Amino acid sequence: MCGICCVVTLCSQHAIRDFIKEDMLCCLRRRGPDSSQQMIKTVSDPFYECLFSGHVLHLRGPVTPQPLEDASSNVFLWNGEIFSGLHVGDAENDTKVMFHHLALCSSEADILSLFSLLRGPWSFIYYQASRHTLWFGRDYFGRRSLLWQFSDEADSTFCLSSVSVQSESGNQWQEVPASGIFKIDLKVCATTKSLSLALFPWKYRCTEKAAAEGFINVLDQVSKDLPDHIHLVMNESKLFLTAPVIPLNKTTSGTSGECPDTDSSNIPHVASVETLQGFLAVEHKRKLVYQFAAVLSEATKRRVLSLVREEDGNTSELPSTSGRKAHVAVLFSGGIDSMVIAALADKHVPSGEPIDLLNVAFMAKQQAEQKGPTKKHARQEVQLDLLCHQESCQDLEGKTGAHLSCFDVPDRITGRAGLKELEAINPSRTWNFVEINVTLEELKKMRQECIHHLIYPLDTVLDDSIGCAMWFASRGEGFVSSQGELKPYKSPAKVVLSGIGADEQLAGYSRHRVCFKKYGLEGLNKELEMELDRISSRNLGRDDRIICDHGKEARFPFLDEDVVSFLSSLPISEKADLTLPRGVGEKLILRLAAKELGLTASTILPKRAVQFGSRVAKLESSREKASDICSRLKLLLVDEL
Template sequence: MCGICCVVTLCSQHAVHDFLNEDTLCCLRRRGPDSSQQLIKTVSEPFYECLFSGHVLHLRGPVTAQPLEDASNNVLLWNGEIFNGVHVGDVENDTEVMFHHLALCSSEADILSLFSLLRGPWSFIYYQASRHALWFGRDYFGRRSLLWQFSGEADSTLCLASVAVQAESGNQWQEVPASGIFKIDLKAYATTKCLCLTLFPWKYSCTEKAAPEGVINVLDQVSKDLPDHIHLVMKESKLFLTAPVIPLNKTACGASGECPDTDGSNIPHVVSVETLQGFLAEEQKRKLVHQFTAVLSEAVKRRVLSLVRERDGNTRELPSISGRKAHVAVLFSGGIDSMVVAALADKHVPAGEPIDLLNVAFTAKQQTKQKGPTKNHASQEVQLSLVCPQEGCQDLDSGAHLSCFDVPDRITGRAGLKELKAINPSRTWNFVEINVTLEELKKMRQERIHDLIYPLDTVLDDSIGCAIWFASRGEGFVSNQGELKPYKSPAKVVLSGIGADEQLAGYSRHRVCFKKYGLEGLNKELEMELDRISSRNLGRDDRIIGDHGKEARFPFLDEDVVSFLSSLPVSEKADLTLPRGVGEKLILRLAAKELGLTASTVLPKRAVQFGSRIAKLENSREKAADTCSRLKLLSVGEL
């Protein structure tokens, strides 16, 4: 994982360095703490100048400083992981492998064919010297951040960067749409002083020709956010990237031919683990669950093994079990998504290596004595009875743990820890209790987080972004022989469960849609969820987690996982006639049951902003979609 940046200018009166903000450079360095360097390319006739800035987080193969340059003056900045499609050996670095393949490309079609093969998250910037071409883009889901900034017509400067700071005035940054790959003819740009972007969009491999209206829609969608003097075109040759996943199956019914009723007449009244056992009695359903578990397990395997594990400097042997550190962490709430990710990580992380479970909680003030059973308190009691029945709650919520940080996700997280210990008691599970006060939240938001969330700006972005930043930082406490001791997670890889709700109807809005429009409406909603996940979630999450010199990895958005789930009718994945805690993400709950998980398999969805108690912490009246005033730049006097 890396911080990458490129500045292209036609302005010979100013040094190209002048166009790269020092604060932005600091953000890029935090993403890539293991190597930082810059390279300037100057072309005199017609004049243009390029600054390439690369900052590397070392995860695979030998440390490979960026930017890479070859004998032909080609330059690559790569922020990605190749998990499949192009072979990367166990001791190879994927940046070098990618650069080698790009150097062999002799045409636009060759470059598009190469990127169509890739499986894994990526963003990149590639300067093809012989053709004066600058290529850049993000993967199909936009799992790696890339921003662009265009100057006014007079300045003739373009900036691309993984992350950028807000400016009090002037040109604003935007996320590069994950709509395909872009190309700029720098010679034509320098000659005409007119910046023209060529877009090569994604299309499904099963489509003979891309529908003209689809191409027009992509062009219109990307163009609407561009300045008027920037032109976006598609080549008449109609070259495309082949999408790495298959289109969504919009068939309403499953293999049995039966569709769920929308009236809910057969809804069971009691939600329990036994409810799931009944589904697994069906041979076809159990077979499907096993197939899903296998493909998801393979996705997790790729993400926990594709990294360098430190060896002793002298013997090159792995250190002893007692001295080993965690290389993999999980954003962990104890909910179904993070529980399954953790349980599958356990199958592939080397035995004896700890796994860090990062659990975040927020509080406004120290705990005060509860006067009466409020509605929220009653709801919490229901959750407690679900995850720790009978005497189990006594040690979960004993005086040693009871505090203002015992938010819902902390309670379900501790219960989830017990389930994971039951599955593998020999594993060291570091349950990291990350406690954040309102004062620290305000301080770090203004110092760091608001620039990472930028250019997104809603209340929801603020809540989720802040929660993920503190969680992925990994600074908290772990229990050691009953005593909480300070701990900071050393793991460079952070697994996230994002993508499960979007594909498996996990959000409450999916139930609303299903009640109003049935399975057809639900299918349209789920299709939209994946289409917009790059702009709503993934660029932000990558910037947030990358700020700690860690890499976000998303098993539910593995291309094989998405294609498998897209191949199934929606009724095989979810049944929203069933109650919360069963119907949404049904296939995932069944997989969890087969993995040996228990109470967590029937926990209802609870978003991180509510589970961590960051939502409404500072303003109880604001709505998720509102523009968040706390993310705006504040002058020194306002801080």
């Protein structure tokens, strides 16, 4: 994981270093705390100047400072992981491997072929000195953040960065669309004193006519958000990147997916493990579930083993009974997505190594409003809150006379239940259930200091709720139970696994049921296709900026290319059956896989979004809509908090 940044200017009137402010450099360094350096390239005729800034989080192979430069003056910034498609040895660093292959490319087609091979998340910036060109882009799903900013026409300055800071005025940042990769001919731009971008889009293997129509649609979609003075064109050769996944199977005929031994008049009204067992009794269904579990397991394996496992060193502060430190953590609610990811991680993480389960809870609003006026009283009350799960609030209240505001939100309750299931599957594993408790005061403080910068340029109430919950969860600071008492703990894991992608592919959201009722399977297929198309702009850039602010890397097993292609190959009836009740019908194939993995009660838990499960959405305003612009994220309004 890295923070990467590039500034290009066609004007010599301003020092190029002035374009990167110190607060933005601070954000970049937080992403890459292990190495930071900058490099400037200046060309005099015609004049242009490039500043490259690289900040590295060491995860694989030897530490490799960025930016990299070769003997031909090419410069490379890489923020990604190559999990397959291009060989990276166990002792190799993928940044060096990728740069080596880029240096061998003699044409645009070679570069596109190289990026089409990659499997894994990435964003990159590559300066090809001999051709005066700058290449950049994000992977197919946009799993790594990359933002761009254009100055006004007179300044002719262009910036790319993993993360930015919100400013009161001036030019706004936008997420680079994950529509393909882009190229700038710097020599032409310097001559004309104007910026022009060429797009090389993703496309499925399909007919030329469909490809041409797709090119036009992508070009229009990207162009509409650009400033008027920025020119976007399709690359002259009509070259493209080959999509790393197959198109969605939209078949709606064939089997209905109904549970064996039931008919339309006898559909169960309540979710039950027995219903799942009925499906697994059918050989065809059990075979598909086995295949899905195998491909998801392999995806998880790649994500928990592709990292340097350093010597534990001093572990005296770690309350784990094993005395070893965790290298892998899971964003953990106890719901079906995080439970399956944790259970699969357990299969591949070395046996003596703990796994951290990061569980976040926000103080109930009414309790937050009734906090005492003094800092001392507030600290005492919070400490009592931390002990709420050991004794009932009523019992503690009777002993202390203090009013308690417990953090026993829905995700804390299901998280503890999920922990017991995982302990039953593998009692020899040290499972660090990290209780991360957030008060209203701390939420406001950290949002003002940094979280609103990380969510930016997104700005809705939903972005605020999810972003805040994810930031505190991935920070990993809380308490774990050790020998019957809670002890402070901060997760040392550099890799954080997230279950995002399951709901989008397996009809997990409530809106999918609404769509199915209105428009049937055809409408549901269109909705699921749209979910993956927009996941880069709605979720993944934001999630990457949030999690990586702690010097950790987000990894998404459900968005592994092999997993997505396997699920896309199946008709919707094999993945979900929304005629069945909540807790069974949505994400049906995942629930069946969970049952095969040995999970029990969690297999029939209905979907609960993190903003509701953690209670962050209830903490400040219950009257807002998720799609409303969030005033708390606006810099000019921050003092009103």
